Amino acid sequence: MEIIISSNTNKPIYEQITEQIKAMVMCGELKNGDPIPSMRALAKSLHVSVITVQRAYEDLQRDGFIETTVGRGSFILANSKEFYQEEQQKDIEHHLEEAVQKARRCGISLEKLIELLNIFYEEDT
Secondary structure, three states, X not given: OOOXXXXXXXXXXXXXXXXXXXXXXHOOOOOOXXXXXXXXXXXXXXOOOHHHHHXXXXXXXXXXXXXXEOOOEEEEOOXXXXXXXXXXXXXXXXXXXXXHHHHHHHOOOHHHHHHHHHHHHHHOO
16 A cells, blocks of 8 residues: 655645545555554654554544454445545535536526536546
8 A cells, every 4th residue: 555645735644644545445446354554554654653644544434434443453444435435526516516606706607607517527538
């Protein structure tokens, strides 16, 4: 499991760890039941504080991506992919809501907004 920490971002290190592990689950690199490194091992390999990794693991556990058992370690959970997709959808909904509010303020019609969305959606295919 390779995690790369960037110092060229405003994102806290624990969020970088969390997002990269979630992304590994989404792409299938990490699957249900796969072990992840202990907090100490990951902290040592990334040259960060154990507390930073602990915060990332707590967030992953809270979001349903991992399960940690004392004496056994931390493992990927089966339903984590669905949780991640739901989390991503909420983020997209937030951005769309902001876009709609801005479009209304600027007098852009719903039809024009849908047209723009279709252009952006089809652009990368």
